[in-house]
Amino acid sequence: MTNIFIIGMGLIGGSLSLALKNDSTFHRLGYDISEDETNMAHQLGVIDERVTRLQDGAERADVIIIATPVGVTIKIMEQLSTMALKKGVILTDVGSTKRTIVEQAERLLPSVCFIGGHPMAGSHKSGVTAAQEHLFENAFYLLTPTAETSRDELISLKNILKLTKARFIELDAKRHDRLVGVVSHFPHIVAAGLVHQLEKMQATDDQVTALAAGGFKDITRIASASPIMWRDILVHNKEEMIRLMNEWQQDMDGIRELIENEDHESIYHFFAGARQVREGLPQKSRGAIPAFYDLYVDVPDHLGVVSDVTYVLAENKIHLTNIRILEAREDIMGVLRLSFRSEEDRTHARAVLMERHYQIYEQ
Ligand SMILES: NC(=O)c1ccc[n+]([C@@H]2O[C@H](COP(=O)([O-])OP(=O)(O)OC[C@H]3O[C@@H](n4cnc5c(N)ncnc54)[C@H](O)[C@@H]3O)[C@@H](O)[C@H]2O)c1
Numbered sequence: 591m592t593n594i595f596i597i598g599m600g601l602i603g604g605s606l607s608l609a610l611k612n613d614s615t616f617h618r619l620g621y622d623i624s625e626d627e628t629n630m631a632h633q634l635g636v637i638d639e640r641v642t643r644l645q646d647g648a649e650r651a652d653v654i655i656i657a658t659p660v661g662v663t664i665k666i667m668e669q670l671s672t673m674a675l676k677k678g679v680i681l682t683d684v685g686s687t688k689r690t691i692v693e694q695a696e697r698l699l700p701s702v703c704f705i706g707g708h709p710m711a712g713s714h715k716s717g718v719t720a721a722q723e724h725l726f727e728n729a730f731y732l733l734t735p736t737a738e739t740s741r742d743e744l745i746s747l748k749n750i751l752k753l754t755k756a757r758f759i760e761l762d763a764k765r766h767d768r769l770v771g772v773v774s775h776f777p778h779i780v781a782a783g784l785v786h787q788l789e790k791m792q793a794t795d796d797q798v799t800a801l802a803a804g805g806f807k808d809i810t811r812i813a814s815a816s817p818i819m820w821r822d823i824l825v826h827n828k829e830e831m832i833r834l835m836n837e838w839q840q841d842m843d844g845i846r847e848l849i850e851n852e853d854h855e856s857i858y859h860f861f862a863g864a865r866q867v868r869e870g871l872p873q874k875s876r877g878a879i880p881a882f883y884d885l886y887v888d889v890p891d892h893l894g895v896v897s898d899v900t901y902v903l904a905e906n907k908i909h910l911t912n913i914r915i916l917e918a919r920e921d922i923m924g925v926l927r928l929s930f931r932s933e934e935d936r937t938h939a940r941a942v943l944m945e946r947h948y949q950i951y952e953q
């Protein structure tokens with residue numbers, strides 16, 4: 591048995607533990623500062639065993655995964671440095687920042703193999719109840735080995751984490767923080783800033799909230815994320831945040847000037863350039879929610895057809911992640927788009943629906 595000790599039973603710790611459950615040689619021990627969270631994780635089958643004292647789990651562990659806010663991660667490493675960890679234990683984390691964590695691991699735990707990790711998928715939700723087994727499927731899993739990391743240690747860690755079905759990328763911690771600063775950390779400041787702007791307007795005209803529609807909600811979804819987690823991330827990635835903030839302020843000053851001068855052409859290029867870059871971003875599925883396996887079903891447009899199809903799937907214990915009517919007008923066939931979690935579910939669904947003479951196609 592390999593004892594895997596997960597510290598922090600929240601969204602990410604819980605999701606990782608769920609992803610590891612399919613290897614029967616793993617025994618997953620979980621610990622959280624909140625006993626309620628540890629108990630909930632146990633009740634939900636997220637872990638095999640609850641641990642009530644950090645030391646008890648740490649000293650039994652072959653692998654330790656720290657899944658707490660990044661500020662806490664350093665404190666946990668301080669605590670681990672005073673414990674009798676097993677020889678050869680592999681220590682990793684899931685924190686959204688890497689430079690400070692890697693530096694502190696080297697300082698506090700020089701004789702322990704620490705490999706920084708960061709699964710690049712998540713959500714604005716927190717806590718173990720939001721954990722999902724497939725959260726990291728197809729996502730990038732960033733690893734930050736150092737010159738001290740041996741090839742065997744890296745392979746051992748990857749062999750465990752491969753159950754997440756994520757794709758590994760190795761990079762150094764400094765570059766990690768620079769890149770992730772742009773695509774994740776700074777956007778969270780912008781999202782929260784926009785919500786505060788709405789809040790200020792609300793004080794003088796409260797109708798503004800009712801008008802906050804699709805665009806505002808899309809761009810500010812991430813402002814619902816954990817303030818503890820984001821406070822810690824910004825402090826850890828302070829230099830990058832300040833650099834990006836200065837760049838952003840300069841860019842915004844430039845745009846303000848364009849608007850003041852009614853410079854139609856440059857304003858057009860500001861948006862046209864952004865659209866081109868945005869549309870050129872990789873479309874490949876990342877994370878649990880976008881990893882869709884879709885089937886399209888022609889259905890006669892009559893009352894109850896949606897429930898007929900879902901009944902057939904439920905009868906065969908096939909889980910749907912989404913269902914959508916794409917077209918259903920009078921006198922024509924409707925089209926249902928069914929989304930599944932995996933290729934196996936999709937293949938199974940295709941077979942059972944064809945048996946019932948539904949017309950199926952993909953794409
Ligand atoms: N949420 C995301 O989208 C996301 C994605 C990738 C990585 N991360 C990183 O993963 C880590 C965890 O984030 P999360 O989203 O799971 O947060 P979360 O709030 O869902 O879970 C964090 C858990 O850590 C626990 N905790 C706090 N202090 C502790 C301590 N001293 N000892 C033990 N447990 C303690 C909390 O009680 C909580 O249950 C963070 O470092 C974050 O940067 C988050």
Ligand SMILES: O=C(O)C(=O)C[C@]1(C(=O)O)C=C[C@@H](O)C=C1
Nearest residue numbers: 686709710711712713714774812
């Ligand atoms: O999808 C979201 O809600 C997220 O914010 C996930 C997100 C991100 O910024 O993309 C958040 C923090 C991480 O470290 C990795 C992923």
